[in-house]
Amino acid sequence: MAHQDLHELLRSLRVWTPGETELRPFDPETAPPTPLALFTSWLAEAVxxxxxxxxTMSLATVDEEGLPDARIVMLHGADADGxxxxxxxxxxxxxxxxxxxxxxxxxxxxxxxxxVRLRGPVTSAPSKESQADLHARSTGALAAALTGRQSEELASLEELRQTSEAAWRRARENxxxxxxxWTLYRLRPETVEFFQGDPHRRHVRLEYRSTGFGWSRALLWP
Ligand SMILES: Cc1cc2nc3c(=O)[nH]c(=O)nc-3n(C[C@H](O)[C@H](O)[C@H](O)COP(=O)(O)O)c2cc1C
Structure with a gap:
């Protein structure tokens, strides 16, 4: 696609259009005292x-050199621990x-x-808990984990196919x-921001901030 076509295509795309897009309003006055409770109801409403x-969510990290990176991972759980x-x-x-x-x-x-945006320190669960979490998931999830070598350079798709097929066999047999x-990580949020889009761009942003004992809340300009 030519450069110009791409820009035209991008300009033709919309996120929210007044009079067309219907989004439910979010009244922060009615928000529960903890971000976990609000997250739980928002996830159920999304389903x-x-x-x-x-x-699925974007996970952003900072590498050894201080440079950022991001990718999609799946949410395995959310509770008081993170x-x-x-x-x-x-x-x-x-x-x-x-x-x-x-x-x-x-x-x-x-x-x-x-x-929904969350930021905070991350800890890894003990190996036993990580393995139990993996074994409670699908055969495909175990086969993917057993395939291993994630993020290493791959010589060919044929090598992947052979390794993956062997991993699927092992996952089915054992x-x-x-x-x-394979490690289960927990992010314990220090801030959790809930953003409700509005077609008139009067988006509602509610940020929960951990006080160490509970949560304070503040609205943010969109
Ligand atoms: C929908 C979706 C779900 C994914 N879930 C996971 C996941 O739960 N764990 C994981 O390690 N990679 C998952 N991935 C793959 C990652 O996005 C990423 O490609 C991989 O983990 C390597 O990332 P890294 O090189 O930054 O470590 C998922 C990708 C997509 C598109």
């Missing part, structure tokens, strides 16, 4: 609204988290015009085979 894959996701400790993100155990998570649910580098 009910038919948002595809609402449990929002959890899993990956290989030896992957790029795993190495970044070892160097800088802080991260940001971003959810975007376009069906509702909603975004559903509790460990994947030693």
């Amino acid at each position: 009910a609204a038919g948002q595809p894959e609402p449990h 929002w959890s996701f899993a990956t290989h400790a030896t992957s790029r993100k795993g190495r970044a988290l070892a160097a800088h155990p802080h991260a940001a998570l971003v959810f975007y649910w376009p069906a509702l015009g909603r975004q 559903p509790s085979e460990p994947s030693p580098t």
Whole structure:
């Protein structure tokens, strides 16, 4: 596609159009006292609204050299201990988290015009818990973890196919085979921002800030 076509295409695309886009209003006065409670109801509403894959999120990290990176991962859980996701400790993100155990998570649910952003320190769960979390998931998830070598340079797709096929066989034959580098991480948020889009661009942004004992809340200009 020519450069000009791309710019024209981009200008023709819309996010929210007044009079056309219907987004439900969000009254921050009615928000619950904890971000976990609001997140739980927003996720349920995203599922009910038919948002595809609402449990996927961007994970942003800072690497050994202080440079940022981001990618999509799946949310494995959220509770008082934090929002959890899993990956290989030896992957790029795993190495970044070892160097800088802080991260940001971003959810975007376009069906509702909603975004949720979290920032905070990240800890890794003990190996036993990480393996139990993996073994509670699908055969495909275990096969992917057993394939391993995530983020290493791959010589050919044929090598991937052979390794993956062998990993699928092992996952089917031994559903509790460990994947030693597979690690469950928890981000314990210090701030959680809820963004409700508005067709007139009067987006509502509510930020929860951890006080150490509970949460304070503030509105932010959009
Ligand atoms: C929808 C979706 C879900 C994904 N979920 C995960 C996940 O839960 N864990 C994971 O390690 N990679 C997941 N990935 C792959 C990552 O985005 C990324 O390509 C991979 O983890 C390597 O990232 P890294 O090189 O920054 O470590 C997912 C990708 C997509 C598109």
